[in-house]
Amino acid sequence: MALISLVVLCLMILGGSLLPVPYVIERPGPAIDVLGEYDDEQILVISGAETHPTDGELMMTTVSVDGGPGYRVTPVEVVAAWFDRSKLVLPKEVVFPEDQTREQTTLVNTAAMSTSQQGAVAVALDELGIEYRDVVMIAGVQTDGAAEGTLEAGDVIVSVAGGTADGIEGYQRLIEAVPDGEPIPMTVRRDGEEITLEVPTAMVDGTPQMGVMLARGHEFPMDVQISVGDIGGPSAGMIFSLSVYDELTPGALTGGHRIAGTGTIAADGAVGPIGGIRQKMVGAQETGAEYFLAPSKNCDEVVGHAPDELDVVAVSTFQDALTATETIADTGSTEGLPTCEDVTTP
Structure with missing residues (x-):
């Protein structure tokens, strides 16, 4: 009986040592x-x-x-x-927002890297006195998001539903004005070419979403x-x-x-x-x-x-x-x- 109890105790300790805990290790x-x-x-x-x-x-x-x-x-x-x-x-919770999924984490990190690269190039060109143009861009597209395969990270937004805007908030308002469930008409510039797209959405927590992140970006006189x-x-x-x-x-x-x-x-x-x-x-x-x-x-x-x-x-x-x-x-x-x-x- 004592041997059985010892085995059970060891199994409990082993099981506890393998359970996930709410920490991250850097x-x-x-x-x-x-x-x-x-x-x-x-x-x-x-x-x-x-x-x-x-x-x-x-x-x-x-x-x-x-x-x-x-x-x-x-x-x-x-x-x-x-x-x-x-x-x-x-x-x-110090590193990742509560309930953030793996796909959302990847999207946030990808968008942060994309905007960081854009800003870094702009700072270097500022130092060299080389001019460029400010734009609004697609900073990241969520894996398995509605827009995957339609929009790409780096796409520059030219118009939404035929309208243009000066900044991110303006384009967000144009996107929100498209009736729920309908694809969002967008024109983007990709590799120097303007492309007209119908971007699908999916309901997420009761809200239609493309699964993308918009960011301030730049178009440079070189690639x-x-x-x-x-x-x-x-x-x-x-x-x-x-x-x-x-x-x-x-x-x-x-x-x-x-x-x-x-x-x-x-x-x-x-x-x-x-x-x-x-x-x-x-x-x-x-x-x-x-x-x-x-x-x-x-x-x-x-x-x-x-x-x-x-x-x-x-x-x-x-x-x-x-x-x-x-x-x-x-x-x-x-x-x-x-x-x-x-x-x-x-």
């Missing part, structure tokens, strides 16, 4: 050279403008997240992560393609800007060095904070980065946690990041550049 993801290839595909391709050979690496950094919508982590994995300094355990597979989110914006600037200007911006970094990029060039910076620094160091450009607003998370082999520079704007990269290229050193200790010291 761990270092790959650091990827935007000037190079990813999955055997050139990441940054610019056509329709003069580009220049470059050298060195400008590395976007990533975080892998275990336990997002549609996935699970177990108590055993959470406890192990607590004792691993390269990982971070967070309540699931800029940035391909990073299924990696999503906005945190590579600053590195994308530096990479575009590098390819459009003579010489190697990095001076041949391996420079990693992270940070969102705003229309005015401001570099914004991101999540998972400790994991990103570890991933950069493990990939061989020598230097790391960190958003100044993340510096409180950097101090005391940067790998010893990584020189970290604090940046607040694209101009800061550009100056830091040029200084490293010229001197092979971060001497004289702001550190996170400088930023966080009263």
Whole structure:
């Protein structure tokens, strides 16, 4: 009888250790050279403008997240992560909105990456004095959403139901004016060609939806393609800007060095904070980065946690990041550049 009770107890403990728990685990993801290839595909391709050979690496950094919508982590994995300094355990609701599906998460991340790339190119062109045009675009199309196969990420909206608007809210009003259940007439510009479409909708929580996200975008005087597979989110914006600037200007911006970094990029060039910076620094160091450009607003998370082999520079704007990269290229050193200790010291 005692043996049976022991077996039952062991099975209960084993079962409990395998049950999903409401946490996510952030761990270092790959650091990827935007000037190079990813999955055997050139990441940054610019056509329709003069580009220049470059050298060195400008590395976007990533975080892998275990336990997002549609996935699970177990108590055993959470406890192990607590004792691993390269990982971070967070309540699931801190990272993902409640009830958000895997498809919705993918759409949000894809749209964030798409708009980040657009904004990054715009900031680089602003620095170079190259003009472009503001538009409203399809930033992402949900997998299995009503518009999948009809609309594509990157489509520029020309009109909805024959009407035009100046911004996202204006186009949303035109979309909402189409009677429920009817396909939405849209004209979009794709690869320079205008296409007229009838976009289907599906009822979601009592509301007809296409399953897309609209965003502010730009049409540039050259074609800029940035391909990073299924990696999503906005945190590579600053590195994308530096990479575009590098390819459009003579010489190697990095001076041949391996420079990693992270940070969102705003229309005015401001570099914004991101999540998972400790994991990103570890991933950069493990990939061989020598230097790391960190958003100044993340510096409180950097101090005391940067790998010893990584020189970290604090940046607040694209101009800061550009100056830091040029200084490293010229001197092979971060001497004289702001550190996170400088930023966080009263």
